[in-house]
Amino acid sequence: QARSIVPTQNGFQVVKSVTLPNGKVKVRYQQMYHGLPVFNTSVVATQTEKGIGQVYGMMAQQIDSDVVSTSPQVEQKQAVSIALTHYQQQNPSLTSADLVTENERAQLMVRLDENQTAQMVYLVDFFVATNEPARPFFFIDANSGE
Incomplete structure (x- = not known):
């Protein structure tokens, strides 16, 4: 994720993409943490020929200070x-x-x-x-x- 404000252990995965009649593309992203989805977080971005325009949504920050391992103790x-x-x-x-x-x-x-x-x-x-x-x-x- 070049030029991202999100640390590399976090990321976003495309959930859905819709092309509008005006040519703009709305893309919904799910926040991920070391491959795990982050509940109740998603970001919607509007893409045009010029690149990404509007971005809005919810994102969790500083997860790594709370979740030190992604290996569960419970099966x-x-x-x-x-x-x-x-x-x-x-x-x-x-x-x-x-x-x-x-x-x-x-x-x-x-x-x-x-x-x-x-x-x-x-x-x-x-x-x-x-x-x-x-x-x-x-x-x-x-x-x-x-």
Whole structure:
């Protein structure tokens, strides 16, 4: 990333590109940190023949001071199991036999917590196939499992 204000361990990855009728191209970029997406951050740039014009969006800074390693201590399957346990605790009327889940997913990423501190987490979600279907989402700390 030549001529970038972003340190080299950070970067942006193209998510979507749309060409407008006037020839301008709008490009949405996802912020990345050492190959991991940064939750709730993206930048939109307008490109013309003259180059990049307007740029706006959200970007997390100084992630490296909070996230020193991108090797999780918690495995993906453990994160899903922890999220399922949390869901059962929040829904005590569901027995283990009642809790039928599908499409379990856990994506490793970086997010800013409520104190604006970066942390490596799994974003876990799954489909709960009950009489009242649900798709809960959980952030599970990739180091502590909390």
